[in-house]
Amino acid sequence: MEITGAELFVKALKEESVTTLFAYPGGQAIDLFNALYGEKEIDVILPRHEQGLVHAADGYARSTGKVGVCLVTSGPGATNLVTGIATANYDSVPLVCFTGQVPTSLIGNDAFQEVDIVGITRSISKYAVTVRKREDLAETIRKAFYIAKTGKPGVVAVDLPKDIQRAYGSDFYPKEIAIRGYKPNTSVHMGQLNKALDILRHAKKPVFLIGGGVNIAHANKEMTRLAELTGIPVITTIMGKGAIPTTHSLYVGNIGIHGSYAANRAISNCDVLFSIGTRFNDRITGKIEEFATAAKIIHIDIDAASISRNIVVDVPIVADAKKAICSLLEKAEPLSVSEWVNEINDWKKEYPIDMGRSGLTPQMVIKAVNEIFTDAVVTTDVGQNQLWTTQFLALDENRQMLPSGGLGTMGYGFPAAIGAKLGNPHKDVIVISGDGGMQMNIQEMATAVVYELPIIICILNNGYLGNVRQWQEMFYDRRYSSTCMRYRRSCEIDCNTPDHCCPEYTPDFIRLAESYGAKGIRVTKPADIKDALISAKQNTKTPTIIEFIIDREINVMPIVPPGNSLNDMILESEEHGK
Amino acid sequence: MKKRWICLFVENEIGVLARISGLFSAKSYNLDSLTVGVTEDSTISRMTISLTSDDKTFEQIKKQLSRSVEVIKLVDYTDTPIHMKEILFVRVNGCSDVDITELFRISKVFGATIIDYDGTTVLLECTQTENRNDDLIALLQRKFTNRIEIVRGGSVAVEAVSISER
Numbered sequence: 001m002e003i004t005g006a007e008l009f010v011k012a013l014k015e016e017s018v019t020t021l022f023a024y025p026g027g028q029a030i031d032l033f034n035a036l037y038g039e040k041e042i043d044v045i046l047p048r049h050e051q052g053l054v055h056a057a058d059g060y061a062r063s064t065g066k067v068g069v070c071l072v073t074s075g076p077g078a079t080n081l082v083t084g085i086a087t088a089n090y091d092s093v094p095l096v097c098f099t100g101q102v103p104t105s106l107i108g109n110d111a112f113q114e115v116d117i118v119g120i121t122r123s124i125s126k127y128a129v130t131v132r133k134r135e136d137l138a139e140t141i142r143k144a145f146y147i148a149k150t151g152k153p154g155v156v157a158v159d160l161p162k163d164i165q166r167a168y169g170s171d172f173y174p175k176e177i178a179i180r181g182y183k184p185n186t187s188v189h190m191g192q193l194n195k196a197l198d199i200l201r202h203a204k205k206p207v208f209l210i211g212g213g214v215n216i217a218h219a220n221k222e223m224t225r226l227a228e229l230t231g232i233p234v235i236t237t238i239m240g241k242g243a244i245p246t247t248h249s250l251y252v253g254n255i256g257i258h259g260s261y262a263a264n265r266a267i268s269n270c271d272v273l274f275s276i277g278t279r280f281n282d283r284i285t286g287k288i289e290e291f292a293t294a295a296k297i298i299h300i301d302i303d304a305a306s307i308s309r310n311i312v313v314d315v316p317i318v319a320d321a322k323k324a325i326c327s328l329l330e331k332a333e334p335l336s337v338s339e340w341v342n343e344i345n346d347w348k349k350e351y352p353i354d355m356g357r358s359g360l361t362p363q364m365v366i367k368a369v370n371e372i373f374t375d376a377v378v379t380t381d382v383g384q385n386q387l388w389t390t391q392f393l394a395l396d397e398n399r400q401m402l403p404s405g406g407l408g409t410m411g412y413g414f415p416a417a418i419g420a421k422l423g424n425p426h427k428d429v430i431v432i433s434g435d436g437g438m439q440m441n442i443q444e445m446a447t448a449v450v451y452e453l454p455i456i457i458c459i460l461n462n463g464y465l466g467n468v469r470q471w472q473e474m475f476y477d478r479r480y481s482s483t484c485m486r487y488r489r490s491c492e493i494d495c496n497t498p499d500h501c502c503p504e505y506t507p508d509f510i511r512l513a514e515s516y517g518a519k520g521i522r523v524t525k526p527a528d529i530k531d532a533l534i535s536a537k538q539n540t541k542t543p544t545i546i547e548f549i550i551d552r553e554i555n556v557m558p559i560v561p562p563g564n565s566l567n568d569m570i571l572e573s574e575e576h577g578k
Numbered sequence: 579m580k581k582r583w584i585c586l587f588v589e590n591e592i593g594v595l596a597r598i599s600g601l602f603s604a605k606s607y608n609l610d611s612l613t614v615g616v617t618e619d620s621t622i623s624r625m626t627i628s629l630t631s632d633d634k635t636f637e638q639i640k641k642q643l644s645r646s647v648e649v650i651k652l653v654d655y656t657d658t659p660i661h662m663k664e665i666l667f668v669r670v671n672g673c674s675d676v677d678i679t680e681l682f683r684i685s686k687v688f689g690a691t692i693i694d695y696d697g698t699t700v701l702l703e704c705t706q707t708e709n710r711n712d713d714l715i716a717l718l719q720r721k722f723t724n725r726i727e728i729v730r731g732g733s734v735a736v737e738a739v740s741i742s743e744r
Binding site: 118119122123126127128129130132147179180181182303304305308309 | 588589592593596597600601604634637638641642644645646647648649650651
């Protein structure tokens with residue numbers, strides 16, 4: 001039977017089991033939306049901005065394990081996706097992004113709303129392609145989904161010119177696809193694995209360093225069993241947090257420039273560093289020349305290009321994290337490393353991550369979230385709010401954290417929560433954001449309200465772009481350049497002394513929530529934290545914004561100053577003490 | 579730092595050249611030359627890439643190229659016996675009779691051919707290795723300073739069938 005390209009597009013989505021589509025219409029996508037009209041099997045979600053749209057698809061994909069699917073128009077619709085595509089691709093999130101395009105006959109003519117989105121996204125996507133012939137459409141879409149979700153997951157952009165959408169052609173949609181240049185690794189090299197096990201057998205001070213790869217492969221249970229079987233302590237990156245429950249006795253903490261003292265100390269002193277699914281990003285290694293110098297390093301990663309790029313490893317193993325861990329479970333043996341574990345536990349006791357201060361602190365807010373929301377997805381924005389969340393949020397099989405780890409995209413947290421709630425209607429979905437990041441995609445309040453998504457948005461409001469302000473305080477002589485969110489024209493231009501006389505914050509988040517038909521609560525005292533969260537949990541019809549007014553100059557501690565090794569941490573804030 | 583050679587089989591599709599060359603610019607990899615042409619299978623193009631890099635960067639370049647969906651196969655020619663040639667055109671302007679005689683002599687030594695000539699301007703063609711062409715260019719630059727124009731085609735390479743050294 002002959003059908004239009006747009007009809008085939010809808011058929012393809014169904015064949016790929018797409019039930020939620022994040023979509024914003026426009027001139028060059030109107031045929032696709034026409035074909036979607038009245039479609040009952042696909043829930044078409046209309047966010048208020050394409051950046052919010054793509055982050056929502058990202059949050060949906062991360063929290064469900066399915067491919068997130070976006071549909072936008074050409075030109076500005078397509079370019080508004082760019083930040084979200086880079087965000088998702090950097091964190092290996094499977095997305096397929098469809099963009100409308102001007103008709104093939106007009107491509108290259110600087111037509112209205114024409115951009116070369118394939119060219120623009122080439123370096124920030126796993127694959128990007130323009131469909132130039134109607135007969136290629138089905139195979140291209142099949143290929144896009146296959147590439148997005150296999151191997152190291154990533155973003156595929158598919159550009160659909162208007163004439164292709166309207167052209168009639170076959171309704172056939174292939175089930176199987178073979179791409180000669182793309183063969184994701186599906187096995188584990190046993191020789192290399194045995195080498196790794198051999199090194200492990202002789203280890204006196206081994207640690208596991210776990211990155212996002214274990215969460216992406218959904219290998220959390222297996223990872224926990226492997227840690228328990230071997231008795232090896234587990235350190236995670238921000239993306240790897242939750243690989244084993246954070247309450248587990250073998251869990252040490254996060255590594256990195258805001259990692260825990262015990263974790264960074266353990267990395268610097270270990271004799272075997274067994275890493276799985278991390279790319280040794282500069283935010284985790286600190287000064288690279290002094291990273292884990294005493295250790296033999298084993299590195300399992302699905303991406304060969306992530307191995308021996310930043311640090312030289314002794315045993316490289318290219319494999320899927322889950323498959324590799326399962327193979328290890330068959331062969332690994334218990335190690336006698338209790339002395340080493342005790343040593344690490346002493347470090348944990350010596351300098352626990354603890355704000356230990358009075359007043360309303362982010363730590364109190366996140367601890368209350370831990371207590372009240374046991375079955376939840378927690379998204380974070382970027383900056384101090386994210387770092388505090390990675391420090392204090394407890395994770396286990398029922399509680400997941402979604403941060404923008406690699407790209408560090410402000411404005412990610414709230415729209416990602418919309419996607420997470422759509423994908424997990426029965427879970428509580430909480431956003432931990434700052435007052436800066438929340439304003440970067442605040443228009444999505446309308447989306448959350450109209451789709452009746454009772455998301456709980458915790459804004460930690462310090463009236464500053466806090467993370468940059470912290471750096472300015474610590475490393476730039478308190479020169480608070482363009483970081484005060486309460487600044488007005490009438491202020492001193494070089495003010496760095498926030499006090500009670502500062503101008504009112506704008507917007508008023510409570511009235512803003514109310515103007516959208518949502519609920520708004522302001523919390524200024526520790527005693528009110530729990531009541532506010534419980535009241536938000538009871539509001540099941542609309543989103544709730546809880547604005548927590550926190551001290552204006554709280555810092556994220558500890559910190560490894562730029563250029564230092566993980567051994568050289570500043571543990572306590574000078575101004576405030578512990 | 580060492581001179582490297584890569585033979586790359588890629589999908590013969592729009593945008594593949596941009597993807598490959600874009601990878602080099604995005605990641606700040608040095609690229610000496612890149613040539614591309616369609617193979618006996620019209621759906622596949624073959625690239626010859628020459629570059630100069632250290633071992634670690636070169637490993638990373640190979641991995642990054644290999645993981646591109648459009649790359650079908652990568653062969654490292656750095657230490658394998660290959661034949662490689664580069665086409666070079668040199669236009670020499672303002673030649674006297676003595677110059678022309680000299681150019682014929684040089685051509686003979688370098689295995690170049692004079693392919694065109696109008697009394698004062700001479701066009702040389704030389705299909706040699708990149709190094710040999712470098713030598714010829716250096717010589718001509720010395721002898722005919724500010725009077726030459728150069729068009730280089732970039733190297734193409736193929737595995738040797740009988741020789742064991744390059």
